[in-house]
Amino acid sequence: MAGAACALYAARAGLEVRVVDRGAVAGGTTGAGEGNLLVSDKEPGPELRLALLSARLWAGLAQELGAAVEYEPKGGLVVASAPGALAALRDLAARQRSAGVTAVPVAADRLPDLEPYLAPGMAGGVHYPQDAQVMPALAAAHLLRASGARLHPGHTVTGVLRGADGMVYGVRTDRGDIHAPAVVNAAGVRGGELAALAGIRLPVLPRRGFVLVTEPLPRRVRHKVYAADYVADVASDSAGLRASPVVEGTAAGPVLIGATRERVGFDRSLSLRAVRALAAGAVGLFPFLRQVRALRTYAGFRPYLPDHLPAIGPDPRVPGLFHACGHEGAGIGLAPATGLLIARALTGKAPELDLTPFRPERFDTQGGNDGESP
């Protein structure tokens, strides 16, 4: 997704773009996640600024690409089951509002108006009309097509080509060299490996997530609904299983329940513990789901950096190398802003927002503050 967005905005900035991927389109994490475009789950700060810019860009892209990417500006509803959680949620909403987010408190007795099948007895909630969704694989494929970039699927990058002056002049692949004066690392959860090919360190690590997909249903879940604990899970540093789910209906009919967060390396094997936790959370929010069948489950690996912020922008250690990776559980949502910022950097224009928090070299200067080693 990140690569597709970079390709689109770079092409629109007048550059000739080539997209190199060892697999097919959406073959990485993008094809194994969900497409929530959320502002609601973010604390005020650099990531929220990126998300707000992205939300605007997504709305514009949706106008162009129409239904092809299954964009739905359906809004999010965060609910709290107990008064304590509700107070924390309202407090977060107030801070988000001052950062530019639309966050509307919903009293307990108004919740059924928004979600008639929600479990009774909730303490209250907050409605976020800016939350939206896309179908990630379609979004990546259509952004790539719209970019007009030349695709090199099935090409694995095995080296970053650098001249005597240290400047990047292309990449080496298993099927030949591809020359370019600038290289963007949008290798997702493999972004650290790609950086290593250029001789630098970028500690991108996998955070596994499972998603449950139900049988197709008539629409009963109208928004993206999740419990207030979700925000704590997203920001958590814990390696253990976190599983407060987001429940949402899709255009195609199935309800998606996702996703768990767990740091277990690249282990794709089924975790019944994870799907149990997802199912229990979803049934807690929507009791009617108890009888509904899960058809499948799948796992993906979020690319995360120790401070939970992506790496976006030029790498001063390797002139000509740019990074657009490490978006963790928000890479679909944050993709357009990332692409736009990269295009600005490639063409020497001023960025829309301050790139300092996303500096790719920031982990070198913080001296061993990585959380864990790759």
Place this chain on the structure above:
Amino acid sequence: MTERPRLAVVGAGPAGLAAALTAAARGVRVLLVDAADQAGGQFYRQPAAGLGARRPHAPHHRWRTWERLRTGLERHRAAGRITHLTDHHVWCVAGESGSGGFTVYALRGPGQEEGVTVRADAVLLATGGYERVLPFPGWTLPGVVTAGGAQAMLKGQLVLPGRTAVVAGTGPLLLPVATGLAAAGAQVAALVESAGPAALSRRLPALAAQPGTLAEGAGYAARLLRHGVRVLPRHTVLAAHGTERLEAVTVAALDRTGRPRPGTARRVRCDTLAVGHGLLPHTDLAETLGCALSGTAVRVDAEQRTDVPGVWAAGEATGVGGATLALAEGRIAGQSAAARLYGTAPDPRRWAAADRTRARARAFAAALDSVYAPPAGWAERLPDETVVCRCEEVTAGRVCEAVGTLGAGDARTVKLLTRAGMGWCQGRMCGPAVAGLTGCPLDPGRRPFARPVPLGVLAGLPDTE
């Protein structure tokens, strides 16, 4: 209490039954878990008890083998050595971290709504196969059934799917299906097989090594003749026609390269089309356990062990080859599992006869495999508007668009971009067609849930791995 080792056998077809009886005879406590309400699997499928059929074995041959298996099962059940869990649909088998044991997760009850878990020290997967059906215009009309579906209706419910039938596709199963229908009183207008008759005779050396099956084949041919069934080798069904339901099919001859010969198309009236293009192994449970596959089948060694310790596999799940092969593999797997559960290395001499049968049957299956093939170029001839994935109503045209303009080069990407294979059957039906249209080999795919599972059952699982 001194506990005997417990072996869970999933599937009570020929392979699972043979394995269960063999292991039980060697002192293992067997849990035989099967989705059907009676033992027998595909091959020895029994009429539902409630039908009160007077001669339930009428549509069967090899009746004696079945009677031995059935009385054996009864004896072991009565002695408490085998517990037969009927009507249990297994959705997952998981290894327990630490103990080395396994948990079998099943759904029970008429709506498959009740969760049941069973523990065992080892598992043996004998889940059989399912039918491959390739799409063609009109294949979604009511009246078009799978060859196995027609057979199951005959065997299980003693009903005829229709009055005038055409049996079409490719593979050795078309013969018994056509004779079965004819014997039950249907008029079989034609048996349309895309393989040619000459291809069969060129493989005669391999076939001759399998006298039983050859005789069986000859027996079918004689019976077809007796019922006046027209056999059309090197022919294919190009399309099925009808408004509300099936009324006729268009049949055409194929040339030596497998393409329809111009000017040979003709219409055949019928109200039933039984169509099949061979079988594919069920690999879901094995794949989720982490067992390596080879091609589309579970990979096993000479003892029928998978590469995951404690997991055996036998029968159609390890490669399609008929009931004789399934029985032989089941016996070997049962011997091996029993010995290893008691901590001893099995003695292959105990299964020397089964081993010979297995080798012969596998050679025969390989020979058949190279003979029976869908007509060349079937995927290119598929019109854009033909539905390929029935669950999600995805047409051939949309699949080709994903491949052509969106850059999908494999079945997984096609699925992501078109939803083909995301529906109720999880791509079991459309997988071969999507692979054909994408131009890549069939990938068995991952289905962590072998059956759809109610979220309430998932939520009620114990909070451990």
